Amino acid sequence: MTDLTHDLIHQNMHQRQSIGQLVEPAPNAQQLQYAFAAALTAPDHHRLKPTRFVVIEPEQRAAFGELLSQALTDLGESEAAQIERVKNHPFRAPLLVLALTEFKDHPKVPHFEQTLSSGAAIQNFLLSLQAQGFASMWRSGAVIESKHFKQALGLKPTDLISGIIYIGTAAKTIAPRQSIQVSDYVSTWQAK
Template sequence: MTDSAVDMVHLNIHQRQSIGHLVEPAPNVAQLEKAFQAALTAPDHHRLKPTRFVIISGDQREAFGELLSKALADLGETDPVQLERVKNHPFRAPLLVLALTQFQPHPKVPNFEQTLSTGAAIQNFLLSLQVQGFSSMWRSGAVIESNLFKQALGLAEDDLISGIIYIGTAAKVIPARAEINTQNYVSYWNK
């Protein structure tokens, strides 16, 4: 890989950031396929493939908003303002993708490693979308703990909804991320 190609990869990684206001266009089927292919190359001990994705687009966002509201109520929320607010969350972007972790029993691969694998898959997914010109926001919130929500997605109680990824095009130009001083976060181990 040439130095300029390496620089482009680093720039894509460095400039990735969450964008809250997303509009059309969203990725098409071929662009999403590229992002899913990238996602599923994430580190995955014993290739258990615990990561799953569910696409929510177009008119399905309304039904998904209803599910979010029911899931929040399942967790004990009774405020009608909050229940209505979460019902509108899917309209923050033209496309949503749920990232799920379905744990695969294995004597050498604990659940936390499978959770990390899904996190790495999500990061690959976000970077692939970005290099294709799209923006995203990875969200979670209390609603992902709802057993009603998990059941609606065909998950077991101990499986994870690892995030709701909102995808589209940034509504406005976002300032570049500031350079990070890695010395605040990196040290050398010394016996």
């Protein structure tokens, strides 16, 4: 690997951040497949592949918004303004992808490891999209706990909706990330 390639990879990681205002264009099918392939290289103990992705095409956003509002109602929300707001969430971006964790029972791979594997897969997905020139926002919210929402997606009650990923092109330039003082978060262990 050349120094330039190494620098570009690290620059991509350091610049990644959630973008709230997303517009067209969104990735095409080939670009999405490239990102999904990157996602599925994430660390995965015993290769259980617990991570699943569901693409919400642009023409399905209204129906998906209805599902989100029903999920919120299922959780006890009754305020009309809040329900309407959630119904419009899918229109924050031209394309949405649901990230799911379908847990597999395995004596050596607890569910928390599978959750971490899905998180790594999602990060790979986001980094691949960014390297291809797209922006994204990874969200969750209360609706991911709705039994109605899980049933509509064909999930078991124990499965996890790891998030809704909003994808498109940044509507405007945002400020770069502030530098992080790495030493504030890293220490060296020594035996006593």
